[in-house]
Amino acid sequence: MNTPLISLQNIYKIYGSGVTEVRALSDVSLTIERGEYCSIMGPSGSGKSTAMNVIGCLDSPTSGKYFLDGENVANLEERELAHIRNRKIGFVFQQFHLLSQLTALENVSLPMVYAGTPPAERQKLAAEALDRVGLGERMNNKPTQLSGGQQQRVAIARAIVNRPLLLLADEPTGALDSQTTQDVMAIFEALNQAGITVVMVTHEAEVARLSHRVIWFRDGEVLNDHLAPEEIGQVTAVG
Amino acid sequence: MDLTESLKMAFKTLTVNKLRSGLTMLGIIIGNASVIAMVGIGEGAQKYITEQLQTLGPNVMFIIPGSRETRELGGLEVPRNLVVADAEAIASQVPSVVGVAPEYSTQSLVIYGNRNANVSVIGTNEDFPRVRSFEVAQGRFIRELDLNSHSQVAVLGSSLAERLFDQNLPLGRRVRVKGVSFEVVGVLKEKGSNLGLNYDDAVIVPITTLASRLVGRRRSPYGIEVTYISVSAKDQESMKTAEFQITNLLRLRHKVRNGDDFFINSQDTLLTIANTITGALTLMLAAIASISLLVGGIGIMNIMLVSVRERTQEIGLRKAIGASQQDILIQFMIEAVILSAAGGVIGTLVGVSGILLISALFPFEAGVSIMAIALAVSVSGGIGLFFGVVPARQAAKLDPIVALRSA
Numbered sequence: 001m002n003t004p005l006i007s008l009q010n011i012y013k014i015y016g017s018g019v020t021e022v023r024a025l026s027d028v029s030l031t032i033e034r035g036e037y038c039s040i041m042g043p044s045g046s047g048k049s050t051a052m053n054v055i056g057c058l059d060s061p062t063s064g065k066y067f068l069d070g071e072n073v074a075n076l077e078e079r080e081l082a083h084i085r086n087r088k089i090g091f092v093f094q095q096f097h098l099l100s101q102l103t104a105l106e107n108v109s110l111p112m113v114y115a116g117t118p119p120a121e122r123q124k125l126a127a128e129a130l131d132r133v134g135l136g137e138r139m140n141n142k143p144t145q146l147s148g149g150q151q152q153r154v155a156i157a158r159a160i161v162n163r164p165l166l167l168l169a170d171e172p173t174g175a176l177d178s179q180t181t182q183d184v185m186a187i188f189e190a191l192n193q194a195g196i197t198v199v200m201v202t203h204e205a206e207v208a209r210l211s212h213r214v215i216w217f218r219d220g221e222v223l224n225d226h227l228a229p230e231e232i233g234q235v236t237a238v239g
Numbered sequence: 240m241d242l243t244e245s246l247k248m249a250f251k252t253l254t255v256n257k258l259r260s261g262l263t264m265l266g267i268i269i270g271n272a273s274v275i276a277m278v279g280i281g282e283g284a285q286k287y288i289t290e291q292l293q294t295l296g297p298n299v300m301f302i303i304p305g306s307r308e309t310r311e312l313g314g315l316e317v318p319r320n321l322v323v324a325d326a327e328a329i330a331s332q333v334p335s336v337v338g339v340a341p342e343y344s345t346q347s348l349v350i351y352g353n354r355n356a357n358v359s360v361i362g363t364n365e366d367f368p369r370v371r372s373f374e375v376a377q378g379r380f381i382r383e384l385d386l387n388s389h390s391q392v393a394v395l396g397s398s399l400a401e402r403l404f405d406q407n408l409p410l411g412r413r414v415r416v417k418g419v420s421f422e423v424v425g426v427l428k429e430k431g432s433n434l435g436l437n438y439d440d441a442v443i444v445p446i447t448t449l450a451s452r453l454v455g456r457r458r459s460p461y462g463i464e465v466t467y468i469s470v471s472a473k474d475q476e477s478m479k480t481a482e483f484q485i486t487n488l489l490r491l492r493h494k495v496r497n498g499d500d501f502f503i504n505s506q507d508t509l510l511t512i513a514n515t516i517t518g519a520l521t522l523m524l525a526a527i528a529s530i531s532l533l534v535g536g537i538g539i540m541n542i543m544l545v546s547v548r549e550r551t552q553e554i555g556l557r558k559a560i561g562a563s564q565q566d567i568l569i570q571f572m573i574e575a576v577i578l579s580a581a582g583g584v585i586g587t588l589v590g591v592s593g594i595l596l597i598s599a600l601f602p603f604e605a606g607v608s609i610m611a612i613a614l615a616v617s618v619s620g621g622i623g624l625f626f627g628v629v630p631a632r633q634a635a636k637l638d639p640i641v642a643l644r645s646a
């Protein structure tokens with residue numbers, strides 16, 4: 001497998017038309033190799049989330065080619081995209097998005113339900129995933145009985161339970177304090193060590209510095225796609 | 240994702256919001272209960288009427304005078320009523336007939352001592368008990384001799400006898416009707432109300448005596464007029480023949496030229512008419528009840544639409560972690576179908592209890608119709624499917640990005 005995990009080629013995402021036209025992504029070309037740990041940064045409205053959604057197969061670009069794991073996903077059907085999201089991608093969101101009526105264990109099991117995993121195995125794998133994020137003790141708590149950091153860890157467990165190739169996190173620490181931010185970043189680091197490719201959007205330089213590569217967006221374009229973490233300060237000044 | 244998972248998931252969601260699920264089901268419960276109860280009542284009424292008609296007597300036909308319009312009024316034709324002579328002619332000239340009982344009934348006060356009762360006074364002949372399946376409990380019935388000699392004798396219905404005489408023996412005593420005194424010669428066995436006629440609360444006298452002493456109205460030139468004539472045929476097979484022969488005979492006697500001035504109703508034709516009416520009634524009740532089922536279905540759609548809106552984020556999240564549009568569609572459809580099917584089952588139980596209650600309170604037994612239950616449950620399941628489609632499609636089509644952003 002020598003193909004890059006992610007290869008965006010001349011991706012455009014355009015909302016509206018005429019005077020109201022918004023180019024959320026404008027001629028974005030980007031390659032991310034297997035096993036990388038990248039941050040996406042940039043000013044608000046620069047297209048970071050849009051790019052994440054395209055990469056995560058939640059959204060399809062207006063034009064351009066997107067190869068994920070060597071496969072052109074730009075013209076796949078809804079059903080096949082759902083399958084890819086289920087098997088190859090794990091999502092972590094700023095607002096956690098846990099289902100409040102389900103326990104931590106049930107929340108983590110959910111992707112396996114859609115994957116058709118048998119119930120007994122789901123139980124085991126979900127428990128393992130929760131162990132991996134350090135929540136083995138809290139499996140039967142409902143989200144409301146967990147702190148923000150704990151909820152985000154449940155969400156991470158849910159994202160990795162189907163052993164995805166890619167973990168996408170859009171401002172995963174945006175709603176967390178500095179201590180829990182560090183916990184979450186430690187988990188990301190460990191997951192990346194274990195071989196999962198991690199791409200996250202963040203506004204926080206300290207968080208981005210923990211990744212190995214920073215991609216800088218501005219006005220829907222990639223301003224710099226190989227910034228070393230130490231260079232962040234300079235660009236921020238420019239951006 | 241397989242169906243058992245979808246079912247489990249739907250049950251989980253519905254039990255989390257018990258109050259809402261219950262209220263949503265209420266419409267379907269009421270709809271189902273009313274369909275089942277209504278159909279049950281309709282069928283009960285039908286059964287009741289059939290039973291009543293069957294107690295009229297075996298192989299009985301009723302000859303009823305036609306409406307005035309069907310009789311020729313102009314020219315030399317004289318309007319003709321049914322008369323006792325018609326009954327006599329039938330008895331002597333129609334071989335397939337074994338009994339003919341003309342009846343004339345009027346309403347009057349019957350007095351015994353210081354007691355009285357306002358009841359039907361019925362004039363008839365000696366064939367009456369045989370034709371109409373009545374039995375005499377005490378004494379005797381009217382005889383041919385009584386008719387010929389216009390005797391002042393009376394046979395009492397069972398409850399009238401009780402009202403006038405209590406425990407005393409009525410036989411041999413005299414009652415007064417319109418100032419005429421009658422000797423009680425017999426008491427009928429109790430038979431109960433029958434199509435609104437209650438012979439238990441009546442006094443029966445010879446029709447000749449009734450005509451000459453009580454009614455006092457102008458006799459038709461053709462003889463004593465009657466309200467109707469009951470005829471009993473030899474057996475079930477000869478009913479048609481008898482009807483045909485009687486029709487011909489009466490047409491001849493009445494010199495009918497245009498339309499018949501009488502009707503012949505057999506127990507069969509009465510049953511057919513009654514069944515048509517009660518059948519239509521049952522259908523109408525079911526149709527009215529079905530409307531509430533429909534309203535229940537719309538209620539489900541309404542709540543499911545609200546639910547889709549409320550659970551936008553959940554739907555977005557499910558899509559993000561790998562649910563396809565079909566998965567979401569099935570999830571919401573199943574919720575709607577569970578609501579309506581469960582409502583259907585509960586409604587059925589309520590409806591059946593209602594029927595049992597009605598049967599306990601009213602004289603007729605409302606039937607629990609398996610057909611109606613099967614129909615109601617499957618229809619409400621279908622309603623769930625039908626009205627679940629719109630909200631479920633809306634959920635399935637949600638753009639996950641928009642859905643996730645709607646915090």
Ligand SMILES: Nc1ncnc2c1ncn2[C@@H]1O[C@H](COP(=O)(O)OP(=O)(O)OP(=O)(O)O)[C@@H](O)[C@H]1O
Nearest residue numbers: 015016022023024043044045046047048049050051
């Ligand atoms: N559905 C939409 N319709 C129209 N315009 C949209 C839509 N979604 C995003 N946009 C526009 O696209 C641009 C990029 O949005 P995006 O959410 O990707 O920005 P972002 O970099 O994630 O910003 P932030 O840091 O604030 O999250 C913005 O100008 C936004 O207004």
Ligand SMILES: [Mg+2]
Nearest residue numbers: 048049050170
């Ligand atoms: Mg964003």
